Amino acid sequence: MTTVTNGVNVQALIDAREVLKGAPEAAQFTWRASAKWNSGVHSTIKVHSFFGLGEEHNHKQESVFDADHPEVFAAEDNGITPIEYLIVGLASCLTAGVASVAENRGIQLRSVEATVEGAHDIRGILGADSDVRNGYNDIKVTFTIDADASRQEIEALVAQSQKRSAVFDALTNPTNVTVEVA
Amino acid sequence: MLERGEVANSWRRERWESLRLLTPNWQCRLPGLHYEGGDPDGYLTAGEVSEFIERFAKVSAAPVRTGAQVTSVRRVDGRYHVMTSLGEIGCETVVIASGACNRPAVPAFSAALPPGVDQLTPFDYRNPAGIRDGGVLVVGASATGVQLAAELQRSGHPVTLSVGEHVRLPRMYRGRDVLWWMEASGVWDQRHDEIDDLTRARRLPSPQLAGTPERTALDLNVLASAGVELVGRWATVRDGCALFSGGLRNVFSLADLKMERLLNTFDEWAETAGHNADVGPVERFAATRVPESARLQLDLRSGEIGTVVWATGFRPDYEWLDLPVMDAKGQLIHDGGVVDSPGVFALGLPVLRRRKSTFICGIEDDAREVIDHLARYLARRR
Incomplete structure (x- = not known):
């Protein structure tokens, strides 16, 4: 092969x-995300730590996501x-x-x-x-x-x-x- | 040989009326006994299976003690104490041949069904006349589920069939019974120690087959054409509603692809073994049709469904076996029928030593090899 x-x-x-x-x-894992409201329907979500294999872990780096709604929803479209x-x-x-x-x-x-x-x-x-x-x-x-x-x-x-x-x-x-x- | 009831007990008491064997009559072979009737390509009824086994008990002069319910097997000083309803027996070795289908497996959420819905297992089901008027939700699409769905739909009950992972097979392929192909091509002879994922092979649901005089396929396309409504795997009950998986399309794909791989195996064997002239031309079957929109939920309080039939498989019952030989899921731990307790062996479990282990014609090879182990064990002790 x-x-x-x-x-x-x-x-x-x-x-x-x-x-x-x-x-x-x-094998029991817990995945986490935390969201913080900014204004309107825009929030910022951070993902960093998770639990698994019996202990706490961190991703190499924290990931930050923006969630919002598009302008056709009368929002500012700061994120998906x-x-x-x-x-x-x-x-x-x-x-x-x-x-x-x-x-x-x-x-x-x-x-x-x-x-x-x-x-x-x-x-x-x-x-x-x-x-x-x-x-x-x-x-x-x-x-x-x-x-x-x-x-x-x-x-x-x-x-x-x-x-x-x-x-x-x-x-x-x-x-x-x-x-x-x- | 201890038999809790009478010879062929489960075939007499734990089968619905219309059930026939999945294997054609010519495959009904036991050492010293084979089918001799006039319909080698037909399929025995449950009653005929009972007679066949009864005849085997006589032909083999097996020392059967009927009405002997085993209540416990314990290991004491290197020997075994077997408690039965007819008294206690001491022995050097034990062969567990109580089968893999002692109890219907029913999901825990069955307890959450509204009280107005009847619930049946294949052990309770006899015939469509015993089912109250109205819709039936058959859960599970292996051999039992597809057969009961077809029979109930034919009898006038509107049937909904909840379909999880399943094994699709045609009844006939290239003019031969599909189980002829399983045997002739050597698939059934694949040994337990040659199979990549043995755990998975042992958990494989029974194929979508029925032994009918017409020798027709009983796949999901046939059922859908007959009016059976297909829904996804039943995931849970919430507020009196059955919630079904939206992954129906993929379980169809998995089964279609798997069937195609098996047919390819047959074709390659026919080609290399020089059997192309004995069989019909290569065939391929239509993909399983995906319903335009499969329902994701069904209100069990609406009266639409009067009865739920759990065709969700069976489990062995080892409550009487007081030996530390079961895994966390209640399955017997064994290596090709050799159990991890000196002198204890097993027969008649899925892929015990070969893919054919649970078929009537599959027991002979397994039994010879397991009994060789048993004889060597006894010889070592003397």
């Missing part, structure tokens, strides 16, 4: 899987809308999955591009029609992949990537969400 270099350390992931099979408590952050997460998660699965299956990738479109009926959030939901009605991800593989193998990469995707799961299945006032 020729050496495949998609840059994913699959061996480390496989080793982690074996270790965590016998240590489920170490919160619901766009969801598809940012989905696109990056599935793309990471494609690379990991390809590495594991010995498939050399040359390019991977994903475009995501989320269909959103804003009558829901405006309260204009109580039968319309607030969130996305449909999300469509289209991958364009150039790799040393057949179309069938590429489709299998994309399918397996969805099967193991945290964000795909979070969007397609219900999650308990608790929101409270401190």
Whole structure:
């Protein structure tokens, strides 16, 4: 087999899987983000620390994101809308999955591009029609992949990537969400 | 041989009326007994399976003690004490052959269903007449789920089928039963120590197959054409509503791609083994059709669904086994049927030693090898 270099350390992931099979408590992670309201519908969100493998960690550096709404929403557009952050997460998660699965299956990738479109009926959030939901009605991800593989193998990469995707799961299945006032 | 009830007990008491074997009659082979009827390509009914097993008990002169419910197996001074409803037995070795399907597995959220909805497992289900009028939500799309969905829909109940990961197979491929291909191509003979991900292979749901006289496929396209509504995997119940996954399209893709890979394996084997002349031309099947908009929730208080049928798999029951040989999920820890307690062995579990381990024609090879281990164990002790 020729050496495949998609840059994913699959061996480390496989080793982690074996270790965590016998240590489920170490597998419990907590991801965090904190938002601070600026004015209007503009807020700034910071992500730095997380918990996992039994201890606190920090990302190499703090990431700062601005969320706002576009001018057609009568806002200042200081950043993308919160619901766009969801598809940012989905696109990056599935793309990471494609690379990991390809590495594991010995498939050399040359390019991977994903475009995501989320269909959103804003009558829901405006309260204009109580039968319309607030969130996305449909999300469509289209991958364009150039790799040393057949179309069938590429489709299998994309399918397996969805099967193991945290964000795909979070969007397609219900999650308990608790929101409270401190 | 201890049997809690009578010979072929689970086939007599824990099967619905219309059930037939998934394997064609010519594959009904046990050491010294094989199908001799006039329909080698047909499929035995549950009643016929009971008779077949009963005949095997006689032909093999197996020393079966019926009505012997085992209540505990303990290790005492290097031997085993087996408590049964007929008294205690002491032995050097134990072979666990109680199967993998002792209890229907039902998700914990079943407790949150509104009280007005009937809930059945495949052990409770007998026939459509026993189901109250109205809609049925069948949960799970392996062999049991697709068969019950088809039967209930045919009988006039509007059926909704909740579909998670599943194994799609055609009944017939290139003019032969798909299980002929599994056997002839050697897929069924793949050994436990040759399989990449054995845990996954052992957890594989049963394929979407039915043994009908028409020998037709029973996949999700067939069910959808018959009027069955397909929804995603049932994730939870919230405020009396069933919430289904929006990932239906991907479980279809996974199953379609997996089936195609298997058919490729068959085609390659037919080519290299020189069987192309014995079988029909290469076939490919339409992809599973994705519903235009699969429902994500269903209000269980609305009266639309009168009955939920849990076709969500089965689990073994080892409550009687007082040995530290189970993993955290309640599965027996074993290496090809050799259990990690001296002198204890297992037979008849999924991919115990080969992919065919849980099929009638698969037990013979496994049994010979496991009994070799057992005989060597006894020889070492003497």
